[in-house]
Amino acid sequence: MIARTHRFHGYNSLNWAYRRGQAVRDSKIALKYAINSKRSSYRAAVVVSRKVSKSAVVRNRIRRRIYEVIRECEPQIKDSYDLIFSVYSDSIAELPYSELKQLIVNQLRQAQVVEVDQDHQQARP
DSSP states (O other): OOOGGGBOOSHHHHHHHHHHOEEEEOSSEEEEEEEOTTOSSOEEEEEEOTTTOSOHHHHHHHHHHHHHHHHHHGGGBOSOEEEEEEEOOGGGGTSOHHHHHHHHHHHHHHTTOBOEETTTTEEOO
């Protein structure tokens, strides 16, 4: 789980990011991101609707797995971004961790949120 300082608090802060943010989309997950100059570090949220899975256990598992990937990528996040991951497929719950991490890192790279190692063109682990 990510630290409390990196979580969203309140509905209006999510609305702000949804209105002002840009999107990077995949078939399973989408990233909405916006620079927030009022903050000193990033914030992240993971949105998993009941359309994805009726089971709260599955939705929470997806949420926890994505938060763990974000926590590992924390040192590479450049600025004070607001990041909202929206999940569209329940297959993420059974996706191997390495593939899930690659999926999330690719989206962060497309959004230019993480620093990219110039030698290997990959986000540093």
